[in-house]
Amino acid sequence: MKKAVFQLDTLTCPSCIKRIETALSKTEGVTSVKVLFNLSKVKTEFNEGQISASGIEETLKKLGYPVLSQKVS
Incomplete structure (x- = not known):
């Protein structure tokens, strides 16, 4: 298993959390997703x-969320 953190452009509404988590959790190979709203990170x-x-x-x-950077570990 690999882990990655994606820095997004500023998230503007709490509904973004549900939208991102729902889409990524349905993506084959993704085992966990956590959106950090205040930090605009996934x-x-x-x-x-x-x-x-x-x-x-x-x-x-x-989904409409540009990624500014990513860190994979």
């Missing part, structure tokens, strides 16, 4: 055999 854990950090970033972009 913490994920994923199976790198099924999806990459770049794949998660693409999903976030498609």
